[in-house]
Amino acid sequence: MQACHLSATDLACRRGDRVLFRGFGMDLEAGTALHITGSNGIGKTSLMRILAGLLTPYEGHVKREGAIGLMDEHPALDPQVQLSDGLAFWSAIDGSKDCEETVHILGLDELMDVPFRFLSTGQRKRAALARLVNQDAPIWLLDEPLNGLDVDAKEQTESLIALHCDEGGICVIASHQTVRLPRAQSISLEEYAL
Numbered sequence: 044m045q046a047c048h049l050s051a052t053d054l055a056c057r058r059g060d061r062v063l064f065r066g067f068g069m070d071l072e073a074g075t076a077l078h079i080t081g082s083n084g085i086g087k088t089s090l091m092r093i094l095a096g097l098l099t100p101y102e103g104h105v106k107r108e109g110a111i112g113l114m115d116e117h118p119a120l121d122p123q124v125q126l127s128d129g130l131a132f133w134s135a136i137d138g139s140k141d142c143e144e145t146v147h148i149l150g151l152d153e154l155m156d157v158p159f160r161f162l163s164t165g166q167r168k169r170a171a172l173a174r175l176v177n178q179d180a181p182i183w184l185l186d187e188p189l190n191g192l193d194v195d196a197k198e199q200t201e202s203l204i205a206l207h208c209d210e211g212g213i214c215v216i217a218s219h220q221t222v223r224l225p226r227a228q229s230i231s232l233e234e235y236a237l
């Protein structure tokens with residue numbers, strides 16, 4: 044696993060004319076998971092986009108060491124092509140191994156010849172997770188990763204996150220749902236809300 048570190052100092056986030064939160068900080072070493080909680084609209088997705096470098100913080104700064112893998116509600120898999128081709132596209136871009144094993148673990152074997160647009164919500168989520176695992180990025184930013192998943196898929200996702208951290212990766216999970224990760228730290232964004 045590539046070396047990784049992710050920290051944020053005194054972050055504030057402004058959306059439109061409203062400052063959502065101020066003074067947020069974190070410092071994550073390799074092998075750690077952080078669960079960010081908070082009610083709808085508090086700014087969890089905005090924070091994840093700031094951490095990913097897709098949104099400029101209103102105040103403060105983020106330091107990243109290591110590649111970022113972001114999984115949010117916009118899976119970057121071509122809706123028109125069958126799942127196998129969509130995953131192969133990213134394997135070629137990422138220069139990663141083929142993802143047969145991950146596909147199997149996530150129960151996607153039977154769906155590989157189905158166009159992505161025909162997959163159900165949970166199946167799409169599992170496909171996005173397969174792409175993330177195969178990306179080999181040490182820092183995972185997961186925005187509501189359990190939404191739409193059944194009980195088994197939730198457990199598999201939690202296991203994959205735990206394994207990623209055991210192997211020296213970092214994982215930040217933004218979710219209002221319970222995430223079963225015994226060793227994860229937890230921060231409520233409510234504490235920084237204005």
Ligand SMILES: Nc1ncnc2c1ncn2[C@@H]1O[C@H](COP(=O)(O)OP(=O)(O)OP(=O)(O)O)[C@@H](O)[C@H]1O
Nearest residue numbers: 058059063081082083084085086087088089090219
């Ligand atoms: N581009 C934008 N311009 C203005 N306001 C925005 C923009 N994007 C998001 N917002 C607002 O910022 C607030 C926080 O949104 P965000 O999606 O970060 O919250 P969240 O905590 O992830 O919510 P949820 O749990 O419902 O997914 C919301 O009130 C939202 O309407």
